[in-house]
Amino acid sequence: MDAPSLLPALALAPSAAAAILIVALRRRPAARDAVSVAAALAQTAVVAAMAPPALRGAPPVWAAIDLVPGVPLMLRADALGVLFALVASALWVLTTIYSIGYVRALREPSQTRYFAAFALCLLATVGIALSANLLTFFCFFEVLTVATYPLVVHAGTPEATRAGRVYLAYTLGGGTALLAAVVWTHALAGTLDFVPGGIAALAAAGPGTLWALLALFVIGCGVKAAIVPLHTWLPLAMIAPTPVSALLHAVAVVKAGVFGLARVVGHVFGPAPLHALGADTALVWIAVATIVGGSLAALPQDNLKRLLAFSTVSQLSYVVLGLAVGAPQAFAGALLHLASHALLKITLFFCAGAIHVAAHVDAISAMRGVGRRMPLTMGAFAVAAAMLAGLPPGAAFASKWQLLGGAASAGAWAGVAALLASTVLTIAYFAPIVVRAFAPDGGEDGDGGHGGEAPASLVVPLLLTAAAGVALGLAPDGLARIESLARAAAHAVGAGR
Amino acid sequence: MISPYWVAIGLLMLGLYAMIAHRNFLKKFVGMTIFQTAIILFFLLLSVKRDATLPILVPGVADPRAYMNPLPHALMLTAIVVMVATAGVALAILIRLHAVAGSLEEDRVDGPEADGPPGR
């Protein structure tokens, strides 16, 4: 039962206030940065406070004015939403601390714009997570597009501008498709509310209509979720500063895309109608193509961040696969993977950034011996990489296990094969990095950079996220009850069946 | 007996043709005036009644059927004023244009740059 409460609105307040304060405090960097961290902590606290009622089945709900007559701006903190919001907020804290160190170490320009845009991104992300209807979701989705643009073009170089242009083209195009889908849904069903198990009135539409509608939704969310062939913007966006890549790839944009797909599958269409339509198979094949394609594309990459980008493309479709398969176990596994991949990928990006700052190295071929000079960083990298490949007791092991089980139980053997193949490929593209990094210092293989670890503000967050990854694997429910949230979300969707 | 409405239509077409086909701006202006006049004529034709006289009150004759419909006449007085005002502005522009460009031919007029701050 919905429980009217101010909490969901309070979850948005810290980032909104932060965006304004950051601009106001632009001449006082210390105060400005403190505001960022404080807002992140506040937001995490509020979101965490909403987890118990969400798990109890009484999600806090907050409705504001009507956006259009009959459709209010409404937030509902159900299990699915709280899970995403929690992952985003908690990682925001660490990313902010890391960002502060990163931009100061590199003396980046336009820091105010950077941190203000960061705050707006988090506002949009939490808004996406907690949206109770498609229109609220769409509004925050578009705000996210606009708020991330200044971050992508931050460097101001021609490559950055070009990457920003491609990014906008893809995301605005996807947004247009999504708008078409939302308006069409309103016309067909008369309502835009997210209903666990699917909007009933939608099932009455003809199969042709449903296929077209689903295609629009998949394109709309799939651009951000970087499914093949809509993924091209992601490697290009690596031109952004590393904390931005960490945020975009672990927390905000791409996870918003798969989250959107989770809402579409679970709360707009429903797994049963999708299965009846035969659309779940199509989604499975899209996921398979992306999983394998992304992994294959990662193999030949020399730029570390580009490799991580393609790895993200691949890993995200683990989530899509779990959503598409339709079994509750797979759905829960998909959500668990959303969280575990976020933790592990952010660790890897943090490491890449630390290596860039301390050793001035971006190319894998130049990373020989880096591990010996930066043992903490590369150690965390190795651990995170191994866990991402599925090594127990890492976080991704549990989620992969559930995904495999769910796919097998639903008879999606292509999905099973893709997951196994990807595991092998993940090891294949990560292992050489680790091996090379810990090899004895060659002399000809690039300069291997200068000595020492990166500053503490960079190293501490990455150690924390790596440790959290291990912890999540050992006790999936211990860490902010992620496992319970995932299960509850899957159950809510399945119960509508 | 040609219906007078055909005259109005003919003038309308003539004016339109002149506005479109002629290259000289002054001739376009003349066409525009003919066009507007045609419409005025059309309205006045609406007011005509059989065996009716001008809509000026003749003392002692109160039957409305003896007078033409005065409303279109009143409307067209306004329209004529509008036509004159438009003509004034158009001609002022043409004078200025000729002073700046030296010609009122369409192809010789497109091209000169701004001749300075407005209002001079």
Place this chain on the structure above:
Amino acid sequence: MRQHLPILPVVVTLGGALLIPIVALGARRVAAPLACVTAGLAAVTAALALADAVASGPLRYAVGGWASPWGIEVVVDGLSGFVAVAIASVATVVLTASGPAVRAGYGPAGPLFYTLALLVLLGLLGMVVSGDLFNVFVFLEVSSIASYALVASAGGRALAAAFRYVVLGTVGASFYLLGVGFLYAATGTLNMADVARLAAGVSASPLLAGGAVFVAVGLAIKMGLFPLHAWLPDAYTHAPAPVVSFLAPVATKAAAYVLARSLLQVIGQADVPVAAAVAWAGGAAVLFGGVMAARQTDARRLLAYSSVSQVGYIAVGLGLGNAPGVAGAYLHILNHALMKAALFVAVGAVAARGGGVAVGALGREMPVTAACAVVAALSMVGVPPAGGFFSKWYLLEGSLAAGEPVLAAVLLAGSLLGAVYMYRLTERVWFAGAERRERGEAPAPVVAGLVVLAVASVAVGVASAPIVARVLGPALPALD
């Protein structure tokens, strides 16, 4: 005074327009504030009238005490009041923000600009509140003649553009007049409500059909609806900057309103498919304007073609004729006025600083100007919560409700084109001009005006549901 409220906006503006040249003989610097105050008063009285109309039903006022349908009637209801408030308030903000530009461009002839601008405003407001077909023509010509003069006031290339504007504008107004003549011949009355009532009885009449076509064509020319838009790009490109900032947001809107009124309530019953033609012309305008805008390298020409495209959106909504479509069209009248005003003022401010730079690249030197321009651009593209998104939502809903998915697709394609040319404007369009550039933010009135417009864009977006539900909705006649 209360019962004269419907006519007050027009009277106030007329008073100001007559007062300025007289006062300016003695004290020239009074012209600008006097003009802004007049426009502001017009906006306030229009808002009061609208509030009254929303609370207690349409206000009808008989000019000179002559009762309708023989006398001239002034009608303020949720629709006409809304458009009147939109036009008057945007005009007020733009006039205030144009102060520095007028001083720089017109010098001692400044009062002439303000007089003409107030005359244009007079004509527009008169058109909007008028309940009589011929009265609309009179005010239409008042505003047109003043705007011809305004456009021509730059000299040089503006003169030829202004002359073409004169010719095409006159053709448009004359077609409208011809159409009114046909309607008068068919029904014997000039009062809009009366014509609507009587037209039901003569719905198969060729006179009515001819009248409908001529009225629609005439108003389409005045609106700048493709393919009758030819006067617009040249006029908006070559006219002086403050003139375009003033005309572009408001001038076409009054004609759009009259077309809306005509389609829905006067000529709706005619046999000719005028509404469908308007809708499809609108769709073509959306695409044509968008494609042309995306190809421009001059900022003002780009914005002019953007206006052609946005007028198309309004036309689509009017042509659809259902509640969401028409509501979306009216909402877009307001939204487009706000965002176009902001963009033209921002572009003018940048050009006044010496030009040579794209709008977005000025983030460091003119942060507020650039930020407001970005907000306006986002509204144009249709990013929530800016107003442009909401008017597009209603238009899309209307398209689907009318069973026209192709029109919906056209509208969405228009949004993408909008993103393309807005991106060009903020990132890549270069302003031709002197290479020496002044530093620093635009003058205070400009910045203030821009902020008001940008904030209003977002506020209208957020408030769009109540606006539709309580102002526009009840005033719309029963539509399918």
